[in-house]
Amino acid sequence: MPELTINPGIEFRNTQLELHHFRLRLAIMGGFVLVMFVLLFARFAYLQLVMHEHYNTLAEANRISIVPIVPNRGVIVDRAGVVLAHNYSAYTLEITPGKVGDLEGLIDELARIVDITPKDRRRFRKLLEESRRFESLPIRTRLSDEEIARFAANRYHFAGVDVKARLFRQYPQGELFSHVVGHIGRINQREIDRLENDGELSNYRGTDYIGKTGLEQTYERFLHGVTGVEQVEVDSGGRPVRTLSRTPPVSGNNLVLKLDAGLQEVVYRAFGDRRGALVAIEPATGSVLAFVSKPGFDPNLFVDGIDPQSWNELNHSPDRPMVNRALAGTYPPGSTFKPYMALAALTYGKRTPHQVISDPGYFMFGGRMFRDSRVGGHGSVDLYKSIVVSSDTYYYMLANDLGIDAISRFMARFGFGSRSGIDIPGESEGVLPSQEWKKRRFRKPEQQKWYAGETISIGIGQGYNAYTPLQLATAIATLANDGVMFRPHIVDFVEDIRTRERTFIEPKPLRKLEVKPEHIRVVQEALVGVNKEGTGRRAFAGAQYVSAGKTGTAQVIGIKQGEKYVESRVQERLRDHALFIAYAPADKPKIALAVIVENSGFGARAAAPIARQVFDYYLLGKDVKPVKDDDDATHD
């Protein structure tokens, strides 16, 4: 060491001193070790000498094994008792990977006795990655009696493999309710952590499944039930001999929906192969009567863990069946926005019902021409006519007069741009454009500024506007209900299956909008006019009830200034979306709905006939065949 040569004496003493300090500290740690071991010894002595009798008795009595009993998951039914989700019992072949050496070899051996498809293997491998070693994992579900017998005869070959009776979830309606009821799936680590945080983990001992989406997720707490405990006496081999005590499990509660399976089916059929969404609501309570997102998927695929191939198919389909369009898809509302614009105009005193404007077929603003969908315009237009014929010019002018702040303030009351709070997870907020929204949305200062020209197209429901079909449905239901707004909800009540006690999901009004009743009446009358003599008249020709509606068309691609949109020239996926909002009967509304049909062109032609079929079924009990597309309606 170089230091030694500089000042050997001091350095040497320091080293000695440091070594001394080190050894002192080491001795302290040695003492610490001794103390800790004495502590352990004391604990052992306490357990094994002082408390020996006590623990020995416990061990003797410990021929008792504590076994969790999984409760039955609650059943989900529609308003008429049609089953949407239930359980059935079946045998599964299960492997505990931690007890098995060569897993692949074992599965090969098993495949000689029971039928194991490559799909089963893939699914098993996926489960294996996601679970712990000593969890019992199904390799095959729904064994036949013959397969059980064959396995039983050969079971001594297969340590770590068991046949178990399990309850399975089944969704008898298949994809019809996939986006409402949702599905369950195997509990993953994140869910275990969450259950642990909520202090619910011990209630899930023995439970392998948990609600993953839809009502199954929202109402998990009610559906799961309380796990029971069975104390079983076991023999010296650990096999159960008899049951000593039993705290029975408490079955999960049933969910009874306000949804109507028949209506849901009518909607499904009316859509045919087209994509889109429909939400129907009872205006007086906010109860959801039909909730469709097309296409759907078979939720039964997910129950035992979906195999990777089906998963890929669902995920990569251009139709995106996994997307819940009704509450997560956002679309420009198009002309269905106009009734609310009209109401805003009346409320803020920017228009009177009989004030007439001239519609030459365009509106000039800042040197830019905003075109009406009808060439040449509608001539003299008052508020009633503006809605019935769907004049764009009227609303271009109105938007300009109202300004973006007033528009967004008013639309927010109807729930545009905020989550409705429905009892299914995954809702989008949508976009209610405002100056503030634009500041939040964009980074660059020049993009953050709101331009007056942008307000114009907001007036006809285009521009940045983007709302979920659920928001559109909630808004029209509120309008139909004279401005009293309800939180939409799917479940009518939760039923305790033992006591038959019903807990209703209270239809409490969220708020009463501050809009004058006479103003609402003006707009309501105009909506009736739409179906009587306006853009909705063909779809509702000959109806035995009075209905109100508004057609809409949402642009998928932007149209350049001065250009006209010609449907046949546009690729199918870039075609406009057809929209329709409606309620009926007009005087005492029982049902309000919003429907969107993707890439189908004008709302009057594609969307309104679906609404007609829904109303006919719901109000008259008529299950009519799909009406032919109304080819004459050229615009909305």
Place this chain on the structure above:
Amino acid sequence: MMPRTIRRISHLLTAHVDGLLLGAVLLLMATGLTVLFSASNASLPRVSSQLINMLVALAVMWVFANVPPHYLMRLSLPVYVVGLVLLVGVAMFGEIVNGARRWLNVGVTRIQPSELMKIAVPLMLAWYFNRYEATLKLRNFLVAAVLLVVPVALIARQPDLGTAVLIFASGCYLLFLAGLSWRLIAGIGATGMVSLPFLWSVLHDYQRQRILTLFDPTQDPLGTGYHTIQSTIAVGSGGLIGKGWMKGTQTHLDFIPERTTDFIFAVYSEEFGLFGNVALLLLFLLVIARGIVITANAPTLFTRLLAGAITLTFFTYAFVNMGMVSGILPVVGVPLPLISYGGTSLVTICLGFGILMSIQTHKKLVQT
């Protein structure tokens, strides 16, 4: 000619082996195999696979006993950096096995970087203090604390609480042995005591519940309390002389969970009683005492700190595991060293003993 060759070979094999340490380790391993045979319901495949683990671990021990400490010193920084990079890799791309993100797939094989850190962290800290030996200041301790806390936090997040606790303990021992000032220790201790009630008030309900479960396991008999209840019964019912080998009812009726791995001590304790426990404590104590002697005689600060940390970490393994099984510590995943089934921790522990032997047997060759 022949006897000379044999003598040379035997010298080559034994020159850097510490007889006392090896003897104690072999005794513990033999005990481990005996208990494992009972715990696994006389499963010969289980026992022979553990035997192979032990042979591998002993080979690793021999190899490291022959690596002179200054080579290790040179490796300290690179090993630590690689370990840290791998840990970050695990956090970002790790595979989820048994519900925790601990493994990293590096093409040919999967590795568990947290295991590497059990050696890398003490190496790094010992190297660091050795480098600044002449000028140790408070700042150096702060840097060392950061070097310790970063990997510990990454491992605790995986989550692998057991390994995090072990590595944290090894670092604390090292800081203490390196001369962390008493005033600071007292300060940290006092702050800890004072902030306890505060900590309790900010804990989540479930976290409080978990601590309460430690004191009264019956509160959650289906959940975490189950392990503790059953293992405590096993220990207590063992009594003074135990129920005898292969005769533990708790064990053989399947009441003890994880009885070949983390809870193997419950099996041992049930079948061999307090006598057996005392014998085991003494064996562990023998290993620790030998480690302390080696530490006390180590020639450089680097070897002293490293040997001290290895020895005391071994103690922590044993104490935490036995404390957990007998119900005085919460359930964390720490195996009983040299006894529990499982190859990874066995190899890590024996690697540490190899380093101890190297420190002991190379000191005459090193100029200080």
